[in-house]
Amino acid sequence: MTEKVITRFAPSPTGFLHIGNARTALFNWALAKSLGGDMLLRIEDTDRERSTDEAIAAIISGMEWLGLDYAGEPVYQSKNIKRHTEVANLLLAEGKAYKCYATPQELTQMREKAKAESRPMVYDRRWRDRPEGDAPANTPFVVRIKAPTSGEIVVHDKVQGDVRFRAENLDDFVILRSDGTPTYLLAVVVDDHDMGVTHIMRGDDHLVNSARQITIFNAMGWDIPVMAHTPLIHGPDGAKLSKRHGALGVEDYRRMGYLPETIRNYFARLGWAHGDDEIFSSEQFIEWFSFSGLNKGASRIDFAKLENMNGHYIKNCDDARLFDLMVSLADELDDQIASVGLKSHADTVIAALPALKTRAKTIVELVNSAQFIYQARPLQFEDKAKAAVEGDSLQILRDVQPVLASVNDWTHDGIDQALRTFAEQKDLKFGKVAQPIRAAVTAKNASPGCFDVLLLLGREESLSRLSETTAV
Numbered sequence: 001m002t003e004k005v006i007t008r009f010a011p012s013p014t015g016f017l018h019i020g021n022a023r024t025a026l027f028n029w030a031l032a033k034s035l036g037g038d039m040l041l042r043i044e045d046t047d048r049e050r051s052t053d054e055a056i057a058a059i060i061s062g063m064e065w066l067g068l069d070y071a072g073e074p075v076y077q078s079k080n081i082k083r084h085t086e087v088a089n090l091l092l093a094e095g096k097a098y099k100c101y102a103t104p105q106e107l108t109q110m111r112e113k114a115k116a117e118s119r120p121m122v123y124d125r126r127w128r129d130r131p132e133g134d135a136p137a138n139t140p141f142v143v144r145i146k147a148p149t150s151g152e153i154v155v156h157d158k159v160q161g162d163v164r165f166r167a168e169n170l171d172d173f174v175i176l177r178s179d180g181t182p183t184y185l186l187a188v189v190v191d192d193h194d195m196g197v198t199h200i201m202r203g204d205d206h207l208v209n210s211a212r213q214i215t216i217f218n219a220m221g222w223d224i225p226v227m228a229h230t231p232l233i234h235g236p237d238g239a240k241l242s243k244r245h246g247a248l249g250v251e252d253y254r255r256m257g258y259l260p261e262t263i264r265n266y267f268a269r270l271g272w273a274h275g276d277d278e279i280f281s282s283e284q285f286i287e288w289f290s291f292s293g294l295n296k297g298a299s300r301i302d303f304a305k306l307e308n309m310n311g312h313y314i315k316n317c318d319d320a321r322l323f324d325l326m327v328s329l330a331d332e333l334d335d336q337i338a339s340v341g342l343k344s345h346a347d348t349v350i351a352a353l354p355a356l357k358t359r360a361k362t363i364v365e366l367v368n369s370a371q372f373i374y375q376a377r378p379l380q381f382e383d384k385a386k387a388a389v390e391g392d393s394l395q396i397l398r399d400v401q402p403v404l405a406s407v408n409d410w411t412h413d414g415i416d417q418a419l420r421t422f423a424e425q426k427d428l429k430f431g432k433v434a435q436p437i438r439a440a441v442t443a444k445n446a447s448p449g450c451f452d453v454l455l456l457l458g459r460e461e462s463l464s465r466l467s468e469t470t471a472v
């Protein structure tokens, strides 16, 4: 029987859920699902000072919003500290690790020497082979692993191929600090082993860590999981994605009005490809996922493309769901007017969505575009809409008002007939009549067409708005 595939997403809860980390989660999720396995979530909260409950909540809610499910409950790394320490002591007892009493001054000297020789600081292993009897009494020590001193450590990476590190550059790194706490390098290996992780996929900024962690796996005689390191996401200018490029947190994308399916599709595609496919469902992503589709180089985020893709998913989204998303976003952004307005005009807004959603690139835009439905009178005109109801147009509106008022059959055909007759009588192009009406009842520069808005607003509200606009 082949072993069940277990992947894991292991974020450190020191801020928000970074979009790059979310993509790592997405890849791990697809990998596990594509191989009939499970993804686990491990919160790496051993840095108690930097880890916050808000950050943990942001990770969990971000995963939920993205629809990235994991098996079981999240594992909190801080709860496993005893076990990490136990493994360090085991390595110590087996002579695979040792106590190092080098003082801070000695380490500083080593660092300065390395700097003067323009090479990276490598601990010189001065305590590696010293007898126990040399240990100074009552002196703090760290525990270091006995790493290979010659040859190479090879990371068999599923994306980059074999990545080789010269043993002398990796040194005997610390696995237990002088206060007895385990280091990140040790904790990750122990947890990965204990959680039965078969595949580790993470950003390529972890490649050197992987080489070091392999040393621990080997020292313990544990199987080394399959490893894959994905290139990072860069900004449009090719520099590592940072605040100055725009949104970094998954939550920010939600608040900007992106749909989770857009984020899944766009960020999966950014860094992975299946032929020329740009738009694909999560089911297809899972079905098609393989290491060979992963890019070897960093990919640049293209915000315009992301927005267009969101427009595509909004257009294809069910209206009732869109409406719920609009309300929850208005609530989240604390836009009370929009929240109350949407809820009190739910039927009209939902009826308007087929027309509104063809224009919107984000849920925020959609909320704004529905504002004409519930806005209170007197209407607040946008500048361009104001220009559209002034001058000649104002006269046309005044003339057409009694014509519309006489329409009892408030349907597309009923309104159409009355307006066409009016336009013919006045020798006006139809648009010269329809455009000012549309602007007069919406106060917006952009909105669905004249018939759509008159029908959505209904006879009474349309006529009231028109008479108010023409009364100025």
Ligand code: GLU
Binding pocket: 009, 010, 011, 012, 044, 188, 201, 202, 206
């Ligand atoms: N906690 C690490 C991070 O957030 C990831 C560790 C890992 O994936 O091994 O960068």
